[in-house]
Amino acid sequence: MASEGILLGMGNPLLDISAVVDEDFLKKYDITLNNAILAEEKHVPMYDEMGAKYNVEYIAGGATQNSIKVAQWMLQIPGATSYMGCIGKDKFGEEMKKNSKLAGVNVHYYEDETAATGTCAVCVVSGERSLVANLSAANCYKSEHLKRPENWALVEKAKYYYIAGFFLTVSLESIQLVAEHAAANNKVFMMNLAAPFICEFFREALEKVLPYMDFVFGNETEARTFSRVHGWETENVEEIALKISEWPKVSARKRITVITQGADPVVVAEDGKVKLFPVILLPKEKLVDTNGAGDAFVGGFLSQLVQEKSIDECVRAGCYAANVIIQRSGCTYPEKPDFK
Numbered sequence: 538m539a540s541e542g543i544l545l546g547m548g549n550p551l552l553d554i555s556a557v558v559d560e561d562f563l564k565k566y567d568i569t570l571n572n573a574i575l576a577e578e579k580h581v582p583m584y585d586e587m588g589a590k591y592n593v594e595y596i597a598g599g600a601t602q603n604s605i606k607v608a609q610w611m612l613q614i615p616g617a618t619s620y621m622g623c624i625g626k627d628k629f630g631e632e633m634k635k636n637s638k639l640a641g642v643n644v645h646y647y648e649d650e651t652a653a654t655g656t657c658a659v660c661v662v663s664g665e666r667s668l669v670a671n672l673s674a675a676n677c678y679k680s681e682h683l684k685r686p687e688n689w690a691l692v693e694k695a696k697y698y699y700i701a702g703f704f705l706t707v708s709l710e711s712i713q714l715v716a717e718h719a720a721a722n723n724k725v726f727m728m729n730l731a732a733p734f735i736c737e738f739f740r741e742a743l744e745k746v747l748p749y750m751d752f753v754f755g756n757e758t759e760a761r762t763f764s765r766v767h768g769w770e771t772e773n774v775e776e777i778a779l780k781i782s783e784w785p786k787v788s789a790r791k792r793i794t795v796i797t798q799g800a801d802p803v804v805v806a807e808d809g810k811v812k813l814f815p816v817i818l819l820p821k822e823k824l825v826d827t828n829g830a831g832d833a834f835v836g837g838f839l840s841q842l843v844q845e846k847s848i849d850e851c852v853r854a855g856c857y858a859a860n861v862i863i864q865r866s867g868c869t870y871p872e873k874p875d876f877k
Contacts, residue, residue: 539843541616542643544608545695547683547711548601548704549675550622550646552629554584555659555828555867556591568660568667571758571827573732575706576658576671583658583669595629596867597636598657599675600701600731603829603868606640607836607858608843611874617843619643619691621683623707625674629654645691647682649674659828659867664821666828672707680710696724697843699835702731705742716749720788725842729835730755733762740766748787752842754835757798774798775813778806793848797834797859799827803852814852817860829868834859837876 563570566583587593597606602620609618620637624630624646633654637644655675660667682688692698698715705712712728719726728750730736735743736759747753755763757774764770764777771777778794786792796804802813837858841851857876862868 539612539614539617541614542619542691542694543843544605544618544697544699544839545691546601546605546618546620546699547715548620548622548701549599549655549670549672549707550597550602550624550633551599551655551657551670551672551675552633553596553598553657553659553828553867554587554593555596555826556587556593556661558587558591558660558662560662563660563662563667566669568669570662570665570667573668573670574734576669580658580669580671584656584671587658594866595632596869597633598829598868599655600703600729600832601699602637603832604699604701604836604839605642606637607833607862607868607870608839609641610870611837611840611854611858611876612843613873615641616643619645619695621645621647621688621691623647623649623674623676623678623682625649625652625654627654629656630674643691645688647678649677652677661826661828664824664826666826668828676707678708678711680708680714683711683714692718697727697839698724699727699839701729702735702739702743705735705739705746709742709745712746716746720749723788723790725751725790727752727754729753730759730763733759736762736766747784751788751790751792753781753792753794755796756831757796757801760796774804775806775811778804779809779811782806783809795838795852797831803856805848805852807848814849814856816856819860819863823864825864825866827863829862830859832868833862
């Protein structure tokens with residue numbers, strides 16, 4: 538049975554501004570599908586344009602927060618999960634607090650007085666999504682917040698930690714503190730490759746924390762980018778997963794690499810071996826949007842891991858959660874899971 542506060546997430550809380558857009562909109566703002574990028578100057582007007590032109594939904598998101606909320610939903614144990622990140626003191630921030638509390642997650646946000654709550658444009662075209670994140674306040678998280686007694690208590694209470702790679706761009710120091718605590722206390726520390734740009738432009742930060750990672754999550758595009766950046770000269774996802782799992786480690790616990798590939802099987806590399814797990818296939822007409830699918834997979838996976846279930850069972854729960862999410866708009870879910 539999972540206890541209160543067993544799982545802690547840290548990341549960039551973003552309010553998703555989600556809409557079905559058209560190809561011209563993507564072209565105008567130089568956006569490619571199935572990608573995640575940070576907003577540049579040229580992207581600034583798109584947030585208002587989406588609101589004016591399309592039918593927009595606002596959903597509390599951000600990669601880590603999505604995974605933690607899905608894990609919480611799967612567990613159905615109030616307060617089993619906790620989350621930290623930075624929001625602004627504004628209406629989007631209030632929306633975020635309300636949304637997370639409703640989800641049953643114990644959130645300890647750092648509230649920045651000067652920056653607006655971060656947003657993420659979710660542009661959906663025929664079910665496929667592209668993300669453009671304007672971090673704003675999410676970029677202002679400070680390790681001082683983590684060190685406050687009431688927040689560090691969450692770190693001490695947890696036995697499992699999950700942080701999406703996006704947080705490497707914000708507070709490497711906070712990640713290090715949690716990673717070192719996990720290694721020193723035989724707890725489970727997990728991260729996600731998050732996006733190709735993290736593997737490419739934040740390679741140094743990623744490599745600094747990789748030795749602490751007990752689980753590495755990612756998708757096939759991120760895995761192939763990681764391989765290219767490290768000169769591995771292979772596009773084979775199974776080989777790449779294996780090589781990542783064999784990367785030097787701080788603790789004696791063996792690393793497990795989990796790579797999702799959309800509709801193709803999930804790749805799990807552990808102990809020098811690779812296993813493939815088929816996903817639940819969905820007819821095209823039932824697909825609403827893929828936003829949050831990877832996050833939901835991780836959330837489902839974590840919900841079983843914290844209950845000490847087998848890796849097979851963790852993957853099955855991950856596939857179940859992802860399948861639920863892609864049939865809905867954004868990273869949302871029904872009131873209760875029917876995962877057996």
